[in-house]
Amino acid sequence: MDSFSTVIRTASQEQHTEAETSTFMSDLLGGKLGVDAYARYTEQLWFVYEALETGAGGLAADPVAGPFVRPELFRLAALERDLAHLRGPRWRAGLTALPATRAYADRVRSCVEGWPGGYLAHHYTRYLGDLSGGQIIRDRAERTWGFARKGDGVRFYVFEGIANPAAFKREYRALLDGVPADDLEKQRIVAECKKAFALNTAMFQALGEEFPLSA
Ligand code: HEM
Incomplete structure (x- = not known):
């Protein structure tokens, strides 16, 4: 039988390619969009990581999610430095979530609050x-x-x-492979991972609509 890390990776491979x-x-990485699109994307990430990291400390003792709660992964402080660079010191005043981002963050938050396995799925995906x-x-x-x-603007990507x-x-x-969950819960985690990818793709779709190349 495949290890859980292989199962989760294989199950999300197709959606990974889609994302x-x-x-x-593609437009962003192809250098076709302005820095404003990159800043708008970074703002959306702020909402996602705010949901992932606020209250995550409360999962530290959970047998499934706890081992994954690692402060060296936390991205919110780095995102805030990037946004101050991209948008200026008043970056918070102009911060808005796209509806797709709001839906993604809401789903993450409900996992953080009520379902450690779901949190793990979102943790892995991001x-x-x-x-x-x-x-x-x-x-x-x-x-x-x-x-x-590795400086201001891209600190989010620097661990x-x-x-x-x-x-x-x-x-x-290895931690994924040893996660103390039964098969049914593992299936649920894999399904949530696919959902996490879909939520990311929906966010990209919304960003793509906001920054069409022809504009
Ligand atoms: C243009 C954008 C992207 C590129 C170029 C990219 C590229 C890659 C590459 C090369 C790997 C393999 C690394 C390795 O084997 O160690 C990888 C893994 C991964 N990527 Fe992406 N990726 C992109 C977007 C995304 C997005 C949007 C998500 C989800 C939100 C994502 C989630 C993942 C995950 C979870 C893995 C780990 C797979 C595993 O080993 O279990 N990626 N990515």
């Missing part, structure tokens, strides 16, 4: 992605909009507390 090749992501493809996005953003390497991301990801997969 990766979404019009908004943080393992940020540690992987996020590095490609950072590199592209630095080149396209001239941010300092200061993780010296060896490959080793961290190996450890993360």
Whole structure:
């Protein structure tokens, strides 16, 4: 039988490709959009990570989610520095969530509050992605909009507390493989992971509508 980390990865592979090749992501990474689109995307991430990280401390003792609550992953402070750079010191005043972002953050919040397995699904979808493809996005953003390497504007993608991301990801997969959940709960977690990908894709779709190339 496949390990849980393999199951969850395989189950979300198709949707990963969909997210990766979404019009908004392709345009953003293809250098076709202005820094305003990147800033708007970063604002949306703020709502997602605010939901993921506020109250996550309350899951620290949970047998399923607890081992994944790692402060070195937390991104909210980095996002806030990026937004101050991108939008200026009054960045908070102009911060708004797209409806798709609101739906995503609401779903994450309800998992944080009531379902540790669901939180794990959202945790995996975002943080393992940020540690992987996020590095490609950072590199592209630095080149396209001239941010300092690993500096303000792209701090979200820089995990200061993780010296060896490959080793961290190996450890993360081992934690997934040992998660103390029965088969039914694991199936539910995989289903939530697929939902997490769908929520990301919906957010990209909404961003794509806000930043059509022809505009
Ligand atoms: C253009 C955007 C993206 C690129 C270029 C990209 C690229 C990659 C690459 C190369 C890996 C493999 C890393 C490895 O094997 O260690 C990966 C893994 C991953 N990505 Fe992405 N990705 C993108 C977008 C996304 C998005 C939007 C999400 C979800 C929100 C996501 C979630 C993940 C996850 C969860 C993994 C870990 C898979 C696993 O090993 O279990 N990625 N990504």
